[in-house]
Amino acid sequence: MKVAVVGIGVAGAYLMNQLSDLHDVYVTGFERMPEKDHDAVCAWATCDNVMKDYAKQCGLNLENYILHDGKKMKVDVGPGIDSGNNIEINLKGMVSYDKLKLIHDMIRGTNINFEKSPTKTSLEEDFDIIIDSTGFHRHYLPKLNDELWIPCVQYKVKYENIPFDDFYLKAFPSLSGYFWYFPLGNGYAHIGSGDFQRKQTHIFMQSFIKKYPCEILKKVGRPVRITPPSKCLPFTDGKKTIGVGESIGTVYALLGEGIIPSTICAQIFMNNLYDRNKYIQDVLSTFKIYTNVYNFINKSINKKFNLLKDFMEVLKIYKYMKSSEDRFGMEINMLNMLKLTKI
Numbered sequence: 128m129k130v131a132v133v134g135i136g137v138a139g140a141y142l143m144n145q146l147s148d149l150h151d152v153y154v155t156g157f158e159r160m161p162e163k164d165h166d167a168v169c170a171w172a173t174c175d176n177v178m179k180d181y182a183k184q185c186g187l188n189l190e191n192y193i194l195h196d197g198k199k200m201k202v203d204v205g206p207g208i209d210s211g212n213n214i215e216i217n218l219k220g221m222v223s224y225d226k227l228k229l230i231h232d233m234i235r236g237t238n239i240n241f242e243k244s245p246t247k248t249s250l251e252e253d254f255d256i257i258i259d260s261t262g263f264h265r266h267y268l269p270k271l272n273d274e275l276w277i278p279c280v281q282y283k284v285k286y287e288n289i290p291f292d293d294f295y296l297k298a299f300p301s302l303s304g305y306f307w308y309f310p311l312g313n314g315y316a317h318i319g320s321g322d323f324q325r326k327q328t329h330i331f332m333q334s335f336i337k338k339y340p341c342e343i344l345k346k347v348g349r350p351v352r353i354t355p356p357s358k359c360l361p362f363t364d365g366k367k368t369i370g371v372g373e374s375i376g377t378v379y380a381l382l383g384e385g386i387i388p389s390t391i392c393a394q395i396f397m398n399n400l401y402d403r404n405k406y407i408q409d410v411l412s413t414f415k416i417y418t419n420v421y422n423f424i425n426k427s428i429n430k431k432f433n434l435l436k437d438f439m440e441v442l443k444i445y446k447y448m449k450s451s452e453d454r455f456g457m458e459i460n461m462l463n464m465l466k467l468t469k470i
């Protein structure tokens with residue numbers, strides 16, 4: 128069976144690694160970026176309790192990629208930058224890691240054509256299965272009508288004097304987005320902002336840089352899909368193409384977290400390589416709670432959230448996260464969650 132993996136992000140790299148090991152599969156990867164510029168636009172935060180198992184599955188040790196091991200995350204819920212009105216979240220596995228290096232090590236020795244975004248027709252001529260792992264772009268799948276995505280900008284920076292020694296988040300009003308400072312070790316950090324309303328991003332990026340001067344090494348921007356899998360159907364074009372990862376909405380909307388969900392999605396694909404319907408059903412059931420999270424965020428952003436009316440929704444999300452503290456790499460506390468719903 129000939130398989131094309133188009134888009135070499137976390138999902139595509141994991142699939143390249145795993146599919147290349149199968150003796151009855153001939154897998155070819157395609158990535159639109161040139162190899163030297165291939166990037167992983169992302170803040171590089173994940174949970175090592177979970178990610179270490181996926182790295183191990185690829186014969187790699189996540190410890191070798193960790194840049195910063197988090198202990199406490201400050202979530203600033205007051206006005207302005209570093210307001211002092213913080214929620215402190217104890218971390219239990221949240222790290223920043225060299226995502227690009229891990230991707231490159233996962234695809235080492237596999238067959239990838241960089242700087243190539245083939246047409247669907249040419250892919251259909253040459254392959255039995257075409258995996259769309261193009262992330263936000265969803266390039267080879269039918270376009271969606273009712274989409275929610277958050278535009279983001281991010282800088283990689285270097286500090287002489289670091290502003291914080293651990294993860295820092297600034298939550299924007301109505302949970303329309305976040306500003307983040309994620310340490311990368313040795314004075315390096317990713318600072319970025321994603322805001323549905325767009326207006327907060329510029330204000331917070333500028334005021335943070337003014338308050339904490341740094342050397343800007345790289346600027347990137349891209350949206351993150353918030354629409355959950357249940358609203359990203361169809362996952363296929365009805366022919367040879369099937370989506371894996373953010374292309375079909377595997378992002379945990381409350382945190383803008385897509386690394387682990389997209390890798391889980393890639394593993395679900397591997398488990399159901401020969402059964403497309405089972406893959407679709409398993410994705411929908413695994414990520415069912417993402418629809419509740421999306422509804423909550425959507426209501427918050429549109430100022431339709433009412434704690435009394437929507438309490439059951441919040442409770443469901445809380446119970447899920449509380450029972451998955453190891454998965455999220457942080458302690459979950461109802462009081463903190465309620466504080467977040469009030470900003």
Ligand SMILES: Cc1cc2nc3c(=O)[nH]c(=O)nc-3n(C[C@H](O)[C@H](O)[C@H](O)COP(=O)(O)OP(=O)(O)OC[C@H]3O[C@@H](n4cnc5c(N)ncnc54)[C@H](O)[C@@H]3O)c2cc1C
Pocket residue numbers: 133134135136137138139157158159160166168169170171172173243244245260261262263264266279280281319349350351371372373374377378383384385386387389
């Ligand atoms: C600014 C920002 C910060 C983030 N920070 C975090 C974080 O800290 N932790 C976390 O868990 N999640 C984070 N996310 C979300 C996370 O990065 C994504 O959800 C996750 O990487 C999705 O993985 P993927 O493999 O599905 O897609 P991607 O990682 O987006 O990979 C898609 C790949 O496809 C390629 N591609 C696109 N179109 C084509 C085409 N037509 N032909 C060929 N190749 C193509 C792209 O170049 C890219 O290499 C962040 C997102 C953004 C935007």
